Amino acid sequence: MAKQAGSSDHRVRGSRTGRPIMTLLDLLGRRWSLRILWELRESPLTSRVLRTACDEASPTVLQARLTELREAGFVELGDGGGYGLTPLGRELCETFMPLHRFAERWRSKTGA
Amino acid sequence: MAKQAGSSDHRVRGSRTGRPIMTLLDLLGRRWSLRILWELRESPLTSRVLRTACDEASPTVLQARLTELREAGFVELGDGGGYGLTPLGRELCETFMPLHRFAERWRSKTGA
């Protein structure tokens, strides 16, 4: 069994309405949240490798996001170390996976 | 024809790699970006109404995000005023629309 994040305090900033979509948009709208999920999409990564994958983002934020994502039930810390997606996290990741294709088309329309 | 945002400088923080998906994840990972797209999903809104919809977020950030989203080609300012999604923006919005259903299922698994 994988380690559980402290699931005590589940409040999320910006979710004043309580509507789950708002809570989710707020959580995903913090720096590195989307990126972390994206980098973990294929296989679990250790904290160091994940940091490298995320352009050497500071460990402070990474650790904070990782904790939040764990409390949300999207990410877990495996027994032998290394962060990976939970089944729920994998679902979420697949939900916005089409973003990849969209991004490619987007470039062709704007960036040249 | 709708007004164009200053499309001169198209750099985006965090996009050091140049991969469009990274640029997109970074842009969407800023505060209120996802929320703005979400609130505009049905119909254009004036800046004031949009602000109200976004929990009275400060006009400073809202204005900044709106400018970025306009430069990205996702949002436009209509002739008679009011912000709305471009066809491209609508596509993007639909891409992560399944997030709504996911959020509902998410609540039932965690929030109770």
Add this chain to the structure above:
DNA sequence: CTTTCTTGCTACGAATATTGTAGCATTACG
């Protein structure tokens, strides 16, 4: 048991980003 790795994680000052309040310039309506 010490040395040498690696793991996850934290401290802390500096740099940025966001907030909250107030207000400007412009346009439209009477």
Add this chain to the structure above:
DNA sequence: CGTAATGCTACAATATTCGTAGCAAGAAAG
């Protein structure tokens, strides 16, 4: 004229993020 909208900005207070350094614990090897 006065009133009410629009998009947008200034600016100080606050919160978040960055960058660097390092700790404690575990595993592997000598």
